[in-house]
Every structure is written in C-alpha cells, then in structure tokens.
Amino acid sequence: MLKTEEWLLIRDLYSQGFNISEISRKTGFDRKTVRKYLRLKNLPEPQKRPGRKSKLDPFKPYILEKLKEGPYTAARLHREIKEMGFDGGKTIVKDFVQNVRPEQGITAVLRYETKPGVQAQVDWGELGTVEADGKLKKLYCFNMILGYSRMRYVEFTLSIDTPTLIQCHLNAFGYFGGFTQEILYDNMKQVVIKRALKVSDSEWNSQFEDFFKCFGFIPRLCRPYRPQTKGKIENTVGYVKRDFFLGRRFTSLEDLNAQVNRWLERVNSTVHGTT
Incomplete structure (x- = not known):
C-alpha cells in the first residue's frame, strides 16, 4: 500500500x-x-495487523475476576494460574496486573534501614471474624519481621491480650532461632500503658516489661503520626492479607496456622531487594 x-x-x-x-x-x-x-478519491486506512497472541490470554478472564474480588498480588495470581496450566513467568502476569489494576498514588518516604541482628518490628492485624466453639470471634494476625533480611513470622490468634502477645514472641524467637537487640512497636496497650516523651520513661505494661527485661531486648516505640517508621511491618500486614489470607479456606485456627507456615517457607526463601 x-x-x-x-x-x-x-x-x-x-x-x-x-x-x-x-x-x-x-x-x-x-x-x-x-x-x-x-x-481513489481518498487513500484507504491501513489495516491493523492482528496482535500477537499471548500465552496469558486464556487466563486473563480469571485474573480480572480475582481482582474484582480483592487486591490479590501478582505473585499469588501467578501461583494460582500455574496450577491451572499456565507455563509462563511472573513478569508477564505482573505487567498485566499493573495495567488493569487502578493506580494508587504512593507518597515517597525515606526508610531507615538497620544492620543484621539489630531490629525487628511487630504489629497485629485484624482479619474479620471466624466461628470458634460455636461463637463468632475476631481473628487476629501477629506479624514480626526482621529489619535487615525481611524474614517474617506470622501467627493467627483469637486474642490480642498480653499473654498471647508474649507467646507469639516466643514462637517467633523459636522460628528465627533467636531475637534482635531491639523490637519496634506502635503504642499498643499490651506493650505500653502510657508513653512518655522519652521512651525509657514510659509506663510499660507490667507483664510485658517482665518479659523484655528477662530476655534482654530493648522495646522501641514508633513516633506518633509517623507510620513510615514501621513501614516494613505495615507492608507485611498488607502483604499477608493480599498474598495469603484473601480468599483462603481453612477448617480451624490450627489449619490456618499450618497453611501460613507453608506460605512462610516460600516467601522467606526469597531474598529481599535491600538485603
């Protein structure tokens, strides 16, 4: 032409x-x-060549349907369609998800990176309700992440009282094979009753104070209205929700924790970009 x-x-x-x-x-x-x-009175429009078929094409309707259900991660969607027969890589799935997922503005912040063995971060996440002993109870998610390696520990509980928090710490220490010099918390009442301007002058929860003094680690409190000071753990809470919990089926709390342990084996085997 x-x-x-x-x-x-x-x-x-x-x-x-x-x-x-x-x-x-x-x-x-x-x-x-x-x-x-x-x-010819007018030059005809050139015919567009048909686009190349992608091996992802048969799985795009499934991905779109899942994204309507919730903010699944591209990594999780890639795992699911691999089980359905997809033999492509993660990148093509990630690119497609980025194109179809609504864009969200992200404020740039400067993160403080820690050296190995120095700091871990802890938080709770609430994940709706579950039926236990014939009653509806709130489901909580304990999260601890090592500041340097980004290695994670996750445990689901039906309580967020101080004894449960302490037991989750012990389970995390066992999982990691030790603990860091300091652990960063938000101002949760299970840790601190009254925060002072100088953290060491704060009024600690007596049970938790006995615990951290016995083990010898230093509790740190993130600054109020400065969520970026514990961005690693907040990213972990959101990641657990999107990559593991969303759409998850389980028969009991024990079953859910067994499933998350298998999930941890996979995510903790991936080296983080800042490590």
Missing part, C-alpha cells in the same frame, strides 16, 4: 498533464498501481 505522500505525488503529476506511463516511469510504480490510485 502506498504512503499518503506517494499517493499525493501521483495525483499531482497527473494534474500537471503527465499520463499514466510517464507517471510510472517517474515514480517507479507499476502502471496498474498508478491507475488504481488515480481512481
């Missing part, structure tokens, strides 16, 4: 009195081609 400027050149030469044979010699186009384009 001729370009617009070539078509216009043929028409211009014809309007100057050149015949088809002369136009053919001047332009190098075949006489049939010259004659054909002289008959």
Whole structure:
C-alpha cells in the first residue's frame, strides 16, 4: 500500500498533464498501481495487523475476576494460574496486573534501614471474624519481621491480650532461632500503658516489661503520626492479607496456622531487594 505522500505525488503529476506511463516511469510504480490510485478519491486506512497472541490470554478472564474480588498480588495470581496450566513467568502476569489494576498514588518516604541482628518490628492485624466453639470471634494476625533480611513470622490468634502477645514472641524467637537487640512497636496497650516523651520513661505494661527485661531486648516505640517508621511491618500486614489470607479456606485456627507456615517457607526463601 502506498504512503499518503506517494499517493499525493501521483495525483499531482497527473494534474500537471503527465499520463499514466510517464507517471510510472517517474515514480517507479507499476502502471496498474498508478491507475488504481488515480481512481481513489481518498487513500484507504491501513489495516491493523492482528496482535500477537499471548500465552496469558486464556487466563486473563480469571485474573480480572480475582481482582474484582480483592487486591490479590501478582505473585499469588501467578501461583494460582500455574496450577491451572499456565507455563509462563511472573513478569508477564505482573505487567498485566499493573495495567488493569487502578493506580494508587504512593507518597515517597525515606526508610531507615538497620544492620543484621539489630531490629525487628511487630504489629497485629485484624482479619474479620471466624466461628470458634460455636461463637463468632475476631481473628487476629501477629506479624514480626526482621529489619535487615525481611524474614517474617506470622501467627493467627483469637486474642490480642498480653499473654498471647508474649507467646507469639516466643514462637517467633523459636522460628528465627533467636531475637534482635531491639523490637519496634506502635503504642499498643499490651506493650505500653502510657508513653512518655522519652521512651525509657514510659509506663510499660507490667507483664510485658517482665518479659523484655528477662530476655534482654530493648522495646522501641514508633513516633506518633509517623507510620513510615514501621513501614516494613505495615507492608507485611498488607502483604499477608493480599498474598495469603484473601480468599483462603481453612477448617480451624490450627489449619490456618499450618497453611501460613507453608506460605512462610516460600516467601522467606526469597531474598529481599535491600538485603
């Protein structure tokens, strides 16, 4: 198919009195081609070539449907469609999810990175309700993440009292094979009753104070209204919700914790980008 400027050149030469044979010699186009384009009043639009088929195409409806249900991570969606027969990589799934998921503005902040063994961060997440002993109870998610390696420990509980918090710490220490010099918390009442301007002057929860003094780690409190000071753990809470818990089926609290332990084996085997 001729370009617009070539078509216009043929028409211009014809309007100057050149015949088809002369136009053919001047332009190098075949006489049939010259004659054909002289008959046209408008140059036809070029036909678009059909796009190349992607191996992701059969799985796109499933991904779109899942994204309607909730903010699943691309990594989780990739695992699910692999079980359905997809044999492609993560990148093509990630790119597709980024294109179809609504964009959310993210405020840039400067993170404080810690050295190995220095700091861990802890928080609770609330994940709705579950039926236990014939009653609806709130389901909580204890999260601890090591500041340097981003290794995580996650445990689901039906309580957020101080003895449960302490037991979750002990389970996390066992999972990690030790504990860091300090652990960062928000101002949860299970840790601190009254925060002072100088953290060491704060009134600690007596049970938790006995616990951290016995083990010898230093509790740190994040600054009020400065959520970025514990961004690692808040990212972990959101990641657990999106990559593990969303749409999860389980028969009991024990079953849920067994499933999250298998999930932890996978996510903790991935080296973090800042490590």
